[in-house]
Amino acid sequence: MFSEQRTEMEESIRKIRNGRINRRSFLERVGAIGLSSAAAISLLEACGGNSNSTGGNGGSTTSLVWLSEQDTTGTYAALVNEFNQSVGKQKGIHVTSQQVASTDDLLARYTNMLRARSASVDVMSIDIVFPAQFAASQWTTPITDTQWPTSDRANYLPGPIQGCTYQGKLWAAPLRTDLGVLYYRKDLVSTPPKTWDDLVNSAKSASPKSTKYGYVWQGAQYEGLVCNFVEVLYGYNGSILDANDSTKVTVNSPEAKQALTEMVSWVGSISPLAVTTYQEEPSRTVWQNGDATFMRNWPYAYALGNDPKQSKVADKFDITSLPYGGSGTVGHSTIGGWNLATNAYSKNADASWEFIKFMLQPEAQKKLAINASLTGSLQSIYTDSDVLAKQPLFSKLGPILKNALPRPVSPQYSDVSDAIQRNIYQALKKQASVSAALSSLEKDLQAVIKK
Ligand code: GLC
Numbered sequence: 001m002f003s004e005q006r007t008e009m010e011e012s013i014r015k016i017r018n019g020r021i022n023r024r025s026f027l028e029r030v031g032a033i034g035l036s037s038a039a040a041i042s043l044l045e046a047c048g049g050n051s052n053s054t055g056g057n058g059g060s061t062t063s064l065v066w067l068s069e070q071d072t073t074g075t076y077a078a079l080v081n082e083f084n085q086s087v088g089k090q091k092g093i094h095v096t097s098q099q100v101a102s103t104d105d106l107l108a109r110y111t112n113m114l115r116a117r118s119a120s121v122d123v124m125s126i127d128i129v130f131p132a133q134f135a136a137s138q139w140t141t142p143i144t145d146t147q148w149p150t151s152d153r154a155n156y157l158p159g160p161i162q163g164c165t166y167q168g169k170l171w172a173a174p175l176r177t178d179l180g181v182l183y184y185r186k187d188l189v190s191t192p193p194k195t196w197d198d199l200v201n202s203a204k205s206a207s208p209k210s211t212k213y214g215y216v217w218q219g220a221q222y223e224g225l226v227c228n229f230v231e232v233l234y235g236y237n238g239s240i241l242d243a244n245d246s247t248k249v250t251v252n253s254p255e256a257k258q259a260l261t262e263m264v265s266w267v268g269s270i271s272p273l274a275v276t277t278y279q280e281e282p283s284r285t286v287w288q289n290g291d292a293t294f295m296r297n298w299p300y301a302y303a304l305g306n307d308p309k310q311s312k313v314a315d316k317f318d319i320t321s322l323p324y325g326g327s328g329t330v331g332h333s334t335i336g337g338w339n340l341a342t343n344a345y346s347k348n349a350d351a352s353w354e355f356i357k358f359m360l361q362p363e364a365q366k367k368l369a370i371n372a373s374l375t376g377s378l379q380s381i382y383t384d385s386d387v388l389a390k391q392p393l394f395s396k397l398g399p400i401l402k403n404a405l406p407r408p409v410s411p412q413y414s415d416v417s418d419a420i421q422r423n424i425y426q427a428l429k430k431q432a433s434v435s436a437a438l439s440s441l442e443k444d445l446q447a448v449i450k451k
Helices: 003-017 023-032 037-046 075-085 087-091 103-115 131-136 158-163 196-206 223-235 254-266 273-277 280-288 300-305 349-360 362-372 379-383 385-390 392-402 413-428 434-450
Strands: 062-069 093-100 123-127 173-179 181-185 213-216 245-249 292-297 317-320 335-342
Touching: 003 023, 062 103, 062 349, 075 087, 075 093, 075 349, 075 362, 087 093, 087 349, 093 103, 093 349, 103 123, 103 223, 123 349, 131 335, 131 413, 158 173, 158 335, 173 349, 173 392, 181 300, 196 213, 196 254, 196 292, 213 280, 223 254, 223 413, 245 434, 254 413, 254 434, 273 280, 280 292, 280 300, 292 300, 300 362, 317 392, 335 349, 349 362, 362 379, 362 385, 379 385, 379 392, 385 392, 413 434
Parallel strands: 062 093, 062 123, 213 292
Antiparallel strands: 123 335, 173 335, 181 292, 181 317
């Protein structure tokens, strides 16, 4: 939500409270700034439901805007609604949620908003790769020990908490982690592949006989390509930066050459040429249409793929670890995930924390897992019997989580990412050879790291 829209929304709330507009014109006004009718009605209810009342708690209502990544399952919207009806009602807080499709677009929104010191969003979902960058600019309000005691933090996965920590402070709270997994059609593949060679052979024997394509993944030029590339790279024992010295660029290596040559070979053979335009959702569409034998995606695609109302492959697939190649002996997912942070310029920091706290609680974390197969940050959901019964994917995640590795950690992450995206994409599109792409990537990364 841009600041003019927010001003318009707040103005409409003021007017309906003062009896200066009626219900219909309130709904028209907030509809005109892009609020869905469900969100507009729930906002109206929070304002008292008619033209002259105050918030549901009898006092005034603090309206919060939560901007997040996309959730196609509707679970985020349901949790927002639950918050508004419970804690929100008691404490006079009303959350409106907005979603943006890709992490790159979300970053662009935040960067514009925060450089302008705008508070058009209160609670920001930020990708696991960005807390350090946001913290270095002091764009989020750190979470204190009083707000979130250490004893409770210990119940959450340590990796994501570490990912939100910068210079000893916690700049965001981990809502959920994420990890790349390999989806395979269990009706077509008897033994899931362990190596990339196995996958290629298996894909070639199933497609085009049984499915249109062998393997779909995320090859568009955006953050998802970084994830896909590092996963193959790590599986070949390669790296981007030296594990012991992050100022040393190690990407131009024989392992990286093997990994990138492998990926380039898929485009137009086991993968459609259009894979270089795919983000997560187009890959999932092809997959759910029954058109691919294998797919690389995040756990969110599990619940959706098993929904017979929208998927032709419900109950026909399973997941396994991503393959490895060359001298590698185990596949590695990259660690993804999303964190909730309060905009440092928000005037509603306490109310924002109330909402963040609600999303961290076991009930919300369990709903994310059961309704959307989202891998929450609360450790107990991984062994929860209700979760395991509804989403058997959780029983397979142990070893995948254990071998998952982060993308390079850097306070200049967006520049690191941009260099990887551009150069790897050129190789996939055959606009640069594998060797040329890797030496150009090496040079670009050296320039970023020297800054
Ligand atoms: C998922 C991950 C996130 C990653 C993004 C790439 O949302 O959780 O960490 O950056 O995909 O598209």
